[in-house]
Amino acid sequence: MSYSEIEDFIRAEVASLIGKNVQDVTADTILVGQNRVVDSADLVVLLLAVEDFAKEQLGVQWDWTSDSAMSEARSVLRSVGSLSRHLSELQPA
Amino acid sequence: MTDTIIVTGASRGLGAHCATRLHEAGYKVIGIGRKPTKDLPYVTRIADVADPESVKAAVDDVKRDASVYALINAAGIASMNLILTTPAETVKRIIDTNLLGTIYCCQAVAPAMIKRGNGRIINFSTLGVPLAIKGEGIYVASKAGVEAFTRVFAREMSAHGVTVNAVAPGPIATGLLEKVAQEKIDNVVAQQLIARQGEPEDVWNVVSLLLKPESSMITGQTIYVGGA
Numbered sequence: 001m002s003y004s005e006i007e008d009f010i011r012a013e014v015a016s017l018i019g020k021n022v023q024d025v026t027a028d029t030i031l032v033g034q035n036r037v038v039d040s041a042d043l044v045v046l047l048l049a050v051e052d053f054a055k056e057q058l059g060v061q062w063d064w065t066s067d068s069a070m071s072e073a074r075s076v077l078r079s080v081g082s083l084s085r086h087l088s089e090l091q092p093a
Numbered sequence: 094m095t096d097t098i099i100v101t102g103a104s105r106g107l108g109a110h111c112a113t114r115l116h117e118a119g120y121k122v123i124g125i126g127r128k129p130t131k132d133l134p135y136v137t138r139i140a141d142v143a144d145p146e147s148v149k150a151a152v153d154d155v156k157r158d159a160s161v162y163a164l165i166n167a168a169g170i171a172s173m174n175l176i177l178t179t180p181a182e183t184v185k186r187i188i189d190t191n192l193l194g195t196i197y198c199c200q201a202v203a204p205a206m207i208k209r210g211n212g213r214i215i216n217f218s219t220l221g222v223p224l225a226i227k228g229e230g231i232y233v234a235s236k237a238g239v240e241a242f243t244r245v246f247a248r249e250m251s252a253h254g255v256t257v258n259a260v261a262p263g264p265i266a267t268g269l270l271e272k273v274a275q276e277k278i279d280n281v282v283a284q285q286l287i288a289r290q291g292e293p294e295d296v297w298n299v300v301s302l303l304l305k306p307e308s309s310m311i312t313g314q315t316i317y318v319g320g321a
Contacts, residue, residue, distance in 0.1 A: 039252075040249070041249075041253060044204070044207055045253075048204060048207060048208055051157070052157075065200060065201075065204065
């Protein structure tokens with residue numbers, strides 16, 4: 001699956017969670033830290049949805065509760081773009 | 094869909110009592126214990142709650158299963174000893190099992206309840222926390238941590254419809270008390286608001302109350318069975 005398709009999925013999920021149009025969510029939309037658009041409860045819901053998406057659409061296991069995912073969470077989850085890139089890179093070449 | 098309830102410490106004591114009652118009530122019970130146990134009416138999986146990888150392996154197939162309605166963290170160990178004479182290894186073992194074990198199980202199972210949109214988490218503490226019982230310092234410290242964790246986790250899970258509470262009994266008449274002198278038990282019971290030694294059914298009564306769908310507004314609480 002292409003990067004843009006993955007980003008589209010995440011943008012749609014974020015838009016749904018925050019009650020905005022998908023056009024209002026971009027790759028630069030912040031997910032954690034200052035200026036984030038989702039609260040921590042919504043972030044967990046997003047991660048569960050992304051986990052399902054990774055398994056069903058990309059064929060990869062991405063467990064955001066694993067130690068390795070937790071340790072790199074700050075960088076991976078920083079924005080819609082960084083999360084999309086991470087998922088894209090998880091796909092087998 | 095039959096609701097699933099995961100019970101740690103399900104091979105004996107209060108965990109086994111609650112798991113048996115849940116099984117009788119029609120829930121699918123997944124018991125977790127450290128040792129294989131025969132003749133239990135529910136499924137029991139072997140895991141050490143003090144080991145996060147062991148916990149993850151035990152619940153791997155249900156960690157995102159929306160049938161999971163509740164987690165009951167009844168696994169726990171105690172060692173009656175004065176604080177100054179408790180070996181460091183014992184201190185670590187008690188904290189690892191009682192406090193960290195509770196945290197690891199919550200981390201592993203709570204996402205399933207978030208996916209479901211509601212759920213119940215019931216942790217076990219002790220009446221020893223408010224009574225500050227001499228000779229149970231490390232055990233009480235571990236359970237005080239459980240109570241604090243319960244309050245914070247209740248706040249974090251409230252947006253997902255999941256309640257988090259603790260049940261804190263005094264000395265309950267189970268096989269675990271067989272080696273404890275009756276005089277010590279009587280001394281603790283005398284400090285309870287209701288000076289009667291509780292039965293496993295007294296604890297189940299509180300657990301079953303917290304599990305009810307109607308109890309969705311009870312969260313972040315520790316209920317002291319017997320009163321303190």
